[in-house]
Amino acid sequence: MIIPGKNPNTPASPIEAKTQDPFAHLREQDKDNKGSVPSLIPFEASGTVDLDKVDEVNKFGNHSARFKGTNNETGEPMEMWMNTKKDLVIYGNTLPDPIDPKQVTGKVWHAIVYGTVYTNPETNRKKFYFDCLVLDIEGGPLQQSIKPRDFSKNPLLEQ
Incomplete structure (x- = not known):
């Protein structure tokens, strides 16, 4: 026997769309952490970005870029490495299509x-x-990426 309204296949029951939580996997991983939930907040920042080897994946499986600038919402200074595991999305300020990294x-x-x-x-x-x-x-690139200097010899004697 089918009870109207209880079976999703019957015409009497409305089908409700379930919203998907894109961060459900992080909440599931953090369930053992005394019920606390990680905070995920979008941000926008302006400054300079060093894209040395951004097209390569590092040993942690990330694309990395060095950023120095300010958070556009709070105005606080930011200087850090930023990572992404996603496919790179890079645009030019006047170009409608993504740029090849x-x-x-x-x-x-x-x-x-x-x-x-x-x-x-x-x-x-x-x-x-x-x-x-x-x-x-x-505006073009500001400079070539900053490479570590070689100090295998005394720099004061290298003239």
Whole structure:
């Protein structure tokens, strides 16, 4: 016997769309953490971004970029490494289509960063993930990426 309204296949029951939580996996991982939930907040920041090897995946499976600038909402200074496990999304400020990361890697650019801040509820430590970079293509790169200097010899004697 089918009870109207109880079976989703009967015409009397309305089908309700279930909203999906994109962060459900993080909440599930954090369930053992005394019921606390990680904080995930979107942010927007402006400054310079060093895209040295951004087209390569590092040993942690991330694309990384060095950012120095300010948070557009709070005005606080930001200087950190930002990562993403997603496919790179990089735009030029005047270009409608995404840019191939190989064209901009190895250079420093003025940029606007759209990302997400993940705050661990136990340690209150923040991790910054970038979702999209918008580079000032019109202004061009500021410089080549900053490479570590070789100090295998005394720099004062190298003249």
